[in-house]
Amino acid sequence: MSRARDVVFLERRVYRHRRMIDAAKMLPILACVLFLFPALIIDRAPGEEPSTAVRLVYFFFVWLSLIMVAATTARALRRAGSGEPASDMSQPQDGAPD
Amino acid sequence: MVAFNTLVFVAIAYVVLLFGIAAFADRRARLGQSRWLRSPLTYTLSLSVYCTAWTFYGAVGSAARSGLEYLTIYLGPTLVFLGWWWLLRKLVRIGRAERITSIADLISSRYGKSSSLAVVVTLLAVVGSTPYIALQLQSVTLSFAVFADLSSAPGAVGWQASDLNQTAFFVALGLALFTILFGTRNLDANERHHGVVTAIALEAVVKLIALLAVGVFVVWGVGGGISDTMRQIEASPVADWQPDAGRWVGMTFLSAAAIICLPRMFQVMVVENEDERHLSIASWAFPLYLLAMSLFVLPIAVVGLAVLPEGSNPDLFVLTLPLALDQSKLAVLAFLGGFSSATSMVIVAAIALSTMVSNHIVIPLWLAMQSQRATISGDVRNVVILSRRISIGAILALGYTYYRITGGTAALSSIGLVSFAGVAQILPALLGALFWRGASRRGAMAGVVTGFVIWGYTLFIPAIGLLPDAIVQQGLFGLGILRPQALFGLGGMDPLVHSIFWSILLNTITFVVVSLISFPTPLERLQGASFVNVFDRSASASGWTGGEAESEDLLVMAQRLLGGREAQELFQDAARAQGKLGYLPDPTAEFVDRLERELAGSVGAATAHAMVGQINGQSAVSVEDLLAVADESAQMLEYSSALEAKSAELEKTALQLREANAKLTELSLQKDAFLSQVSHELRTPMTSIRSFSEFLMEGDLAVDDRGRYSRIIHDESIRLTRLLDDLLDLSVLENGQVVLNTQQAELRDLLDRAEASAGVNDRETGKPRLRIQRVRAGEAIQLSTDTDRLTQVFINLISNAQKYCVAEAPQLTIAVREQVDSIEIDFIDNGDGIPERQQSVIFEKFSRLSDQAAAGSAGLGLAISREIMQRLGGTIAYLPGQGGAAFRVSLPRVGQQRAA
Structure with a gap:
């Protein structure tokens, strides 16, 4: 009985670990979009462009948010992977029940 | 006002402190008490060698000139660190697994341990880094000059060029000394430089605090809070800035490439890495550091532009702004921040470059010069260390010389970007090394050289002013398409973006194409496999x-x-x-x-x-060796699969034997059971015949008694005969000795005959004891079979229903259905049916469910019926779930026709 629950627990943990890896992989793509997007919008009527101060606030806001997400992800990854950043292949044997 | 001598004293004291810290950390590490030295915090802080004096002073200058563009220099590295799972993780793992000492070593090792490639990458790194080192010397001397100018008497002439040169010389000398002392203490690059890393971590803290302090002072001390500063930004010339898409994307890419490829970054990120887990912390902590470093850059620039007189050098605002506002202590702190940025960069760059120069140029040359085999002469370690020390000296001398020649003319930030673009040429070969097994040495070499040449022609040489104007305007040999800033007619672009575009594009194309058409050596392929598959390698080839x-x-x-x-x-x-x-x-x-x-x-x-x-x-x-190994393993695979096949076959045979044995055992048991059943069945009538014949022999019996006894004897003999007939019948059927007597008949007639013979009518009353329901119209089917045998089956089923049906008004339904290839005749009564667990045994010999109505039955009827049906090519089966007991007889349709 408890053995069965252990297995379920293990599956969940491996699953969580995989999803955290996905998140870690997606994050730079999101960051790319957020960082490069504002510079690529150029066809605005003169005088309607956002001011430098507004851009400044935007960049630091996005930057800080990304850092917080990255910190959360890295933390979850360390927990789920029991510290060892494992390769995609070796994850199953990685998460031995404790 | 700070006296210049005080500043010199503070600077020297700071340097002494750095030496002390480094020495202390080295000693702690040797004693094995270096837990805090190996923390993720130290690792993250040491990564800050990315932030050089250029970032410290130059970012403000850049912000004053071109608005938010300075952010790109930080956003690129942020992207790389946020994406650590893709690239940096693999880089660090490979660096540790292969004991990589530098980026040139990594490239060379991956591409078949090629020394020529290592030399090219080393040269590229030296050429790219020398102006950068000169830049650091320049920034330190300029910052000294700021103080010297202020502290000299009014009206007196400020610092002369010779003073600047002298300062630069002493700074270079001091840095060389520090680097040699702490950077070449031990030979194995994998025994990390704890002293250096700790000193750099300290410098990272100092420069962060210095910049934040100036920023806080500017925003809250001068600007009057956040909203006021924001208003000031809106009012300043910076407010009109709009991003240029090309430069924005280009510079973000460039800084991202630089943080991967810069030799000093590789040194702290990969070589000095203690623990892979530190990287996951640095993935967010280092971007946070960068964010903090850039937070106040724009406010400082804006306030500097507003407060300082027109024409002030914005590159020195961090320093001149506090001085202009009489904050001399803050200015000294800012000076230390700039000093830290410059020195930490130079120290790490010198270590990284000297390792490369020494390992890839000096030592191979030295080994080649040794005429006798290397086994005979003395300790090579001293030679290697000496060569590294000389390399450090040479690199700093080179930087100093460059500084003297260019005289510090170029704007601080532009040379930084030129340098970045130079080392970025390693990127395609590096990415290929990590992710593409097909990347070959020739491809890497061709790509790097192509990129190097284009970078030099379109960016580096024009930037340092060595290219004659004629070539810049008309192109090489007067060819318009070779104009360095409009290559192949692609003009109108920013020169930096133009150069990055062409150099990286052609670099990548050359790298890929040459890799595709060349054939790698076996060693390259082995190394390629172990690099690309570093995470799932169990045993490296x-x-x-x-x-x-x-x-x-x-x-x-x-x-x-x-x-x-x-x-x-x-x-x-x-x-x-x-x-x-x-x-x-x-x-x-x-x-x-x-x-x-x-x-x-x-x-x-x-x-x-x-x-x-x-x-x-x-x-x-060699290729032959690889083939031999492959051949050997193929043979072993073959052998083992042959063994496997054999063992599977054996297993199958054993299983068949086991099954046969079980069957035999069962048959033997059945035979025993059958014999005992037969004896029992024979014994019962025999016993009554014997006892009643004994009564008759005794004589003196009443007439009707005698008649009754004789009848019993007669009945029992008949029963005995029937039993023997049945047994004989069954035996004949089972042995397949029966001869079928095929006749034509209609199913209806057969059923009629069976109904009559089964004797369903009570002998005394003449009323039927069992009501039989039939749909006679459906029974008009012509059959061609052994009709007598089939009728026997029907009789059997009808009399069974009559015997065992316990309903008050027993009733038997006979339903005939024609299927595509068979005829089904169902016999369904309205009794209790047969319990499920007994359904499987009713066709066995002598199986009677109970003895309640066993009279005249030996339990052989169904067994005989089954045998008969088998002979006739049909089946008889129990049909569960019909309300009562139900049997289905099915006959093959072959040769049968529906009666007209």
Whole structure:
């Protein structure tokens, strides 16, 4: 009985670990979009462009948010992977029940 | 006002502090008490060598000139660190697994331990880094000059050029001293430079605090809070800035490429990495550091532009702004921040470059110059260390010379970007090394050289002003399409973006195309596989095959590179692993491979490979060796699969035998049971016949008694005869000796006959004891079969229903259905049916469900019926779930026709 629950627990943990890896992989793509997007919008009527101060606030806001997400992800990854950043292949044997 | 002498004193005191910290950390590390030295925090802070004096002073200058563009220099590295799972993780893992000493070593090691590639990358790194080092010297001297100018008497002439040069010289000398002292203490690059890293971490804190302090002072002390500063930004000339898409994307890409490829970044990020887990913390902590470093840049620039007189150098706002506002202590702190940024960059760059120069240029040359085999001469370690020290001196001398020649004319930030673009040329080869097994040495070489040349022609040489104006305007040889800032007619672009675009594009194309058409050497392919698949390698392929190296020779060589004690420990350890005593393990391929990796940690992969090759007598692995290994393993695979097939076959045979045995055992049991059943069945009538015939023999009986006894004897004999008939019948059927007598008949007639013979009508009353329901119309089917036998089955089923149906008004439904290839006749009564667990045994001999109505039945009826149906090519089966007992007789349709 408890053995069965252990297995379920293990599956969940491996699953969580995989999803955290996905998140870690997606994050730079999101960051790319957020960082490069504002510079690529150029066809605005003169005088309607956002001011430098507004851009400044935007960049630091996005930057800080990304850092917080990255910190959360890295933390979850360390927990789920029991510290060892494992390769995609070796994850199953990685998460031995404790 | 700060006296200049005070500043010099503070600077010297700070340097002494750095020396002290470095010495302390080194001693702690040697004593093994270096837990905090190996923390993720130290690692993250040491990464801040990315933030040089250029970032410290130059970012503000850049912000004053071109608005938010300075952010790109931080956003690129942020992207790389946020994406650590893709790239940096792999880079660090490979760096540790292969004992990589520098980026040139990584490229060379991946592409077949090629020394030529290592030399090219080293040269590229030196050319790219020298202006950068000069830049740091310049920024330190300029910051000194700011104080010197202020403290000199009004009206007196400020610093002369010679003073600046002198300062630069002493700074370079001091840095060389520090680097030599703490950067070449130990040979193995994998034994990390704790002293240096700790000093750099301290400098990282100092520069962060300095910049934040100036920023806080500017925003809250001068600007009057956040909203006021924002208003000031809106009012300043910076407010009109709009991003240029090309430069924005180009510079973000450039800074992202730089943080991967810069030799100093590689040094702190990969070589000095203690623990892979630190990287996951740095993935967010380092972007946070960068964010903090850039937070106040724009406010400082805006306030500087507003407060300082027109024409002030915005590159020095961090320093001049506090001075102008009489905050001399803050200015000194800012000076220390700038000083820290410059010195930490120079120290790490010098270590990284000297490792590369020494391992890939000096040592190979020295080895080549040794006429005799390398085994004879003295300790190579001293030579390597000496060569590194000389390299450090040479690199700083080069930087100083560059500074003297260019005289510090170029704007601070532009030369920084030029430098970035130079090292970015390594990126395609590096990415190929990590992710593409098809990347080859020739491809990497061609790509790097192409990129290097285009970068030099379109950016580097024009930037340092060495290209004649005629070429810039008209193009090389007067060819318009070769104009350095409008290559192939692509004009109108920013020169930097233009250069990045062409150099990286052509670099990548050349790299890919040459890789595709060239064929890599076996060693390249082995290395390629172990780099690209670093995460799932269980056993790395060996690069050495049964050479003729003597362990003793190897030991002699290893001692000279690793030092006596370390080498002996390594050999002893390997010998123990092989199960041998002493210091000399067998020179197996595995051991030679391991030894080479250890040596690579000291002198780089290419040199280590060459040295081992010199002793091993044979240049590593050949195609034939690889093929032989592949062949051998293929044979083994074949053999083992043959064995597997055989064992599977054996298993199958054993299983068949087991099954046959079980069947025989069961049959034997059945036979015993049958015999005992038969004896029992025969015995019962025999017993009554004997006893009643004894009564008759005694005489004196009443007439009707005699009649009754005779009838009993008669009945029992009939029963006995029937039983014997049945047994005989069954035996004939089972042995297949029965001869079928095929006739034509209609099913309806057969059923009529069966109904009549089964005797369903009570003998006395003439009323039917069992009501039979039939749909006679459906029974008009012509059959061609042994009609007598089939009728026997029907009789059997009808009389069974009559005997065993316990309903009050027993009733039997006979339903006939024609299927595509068979005819089904169902006999369904309205009794209790047969319990499920007995359904499987009712067709066995002597199986009677109970004795309640067993009269005249030996339990052979259904067994005989089954045999008959089998002979007739049909089946009889129990049909569950019909309300009562139900049997289905099915006959094959072959040869049967529906009656007209």
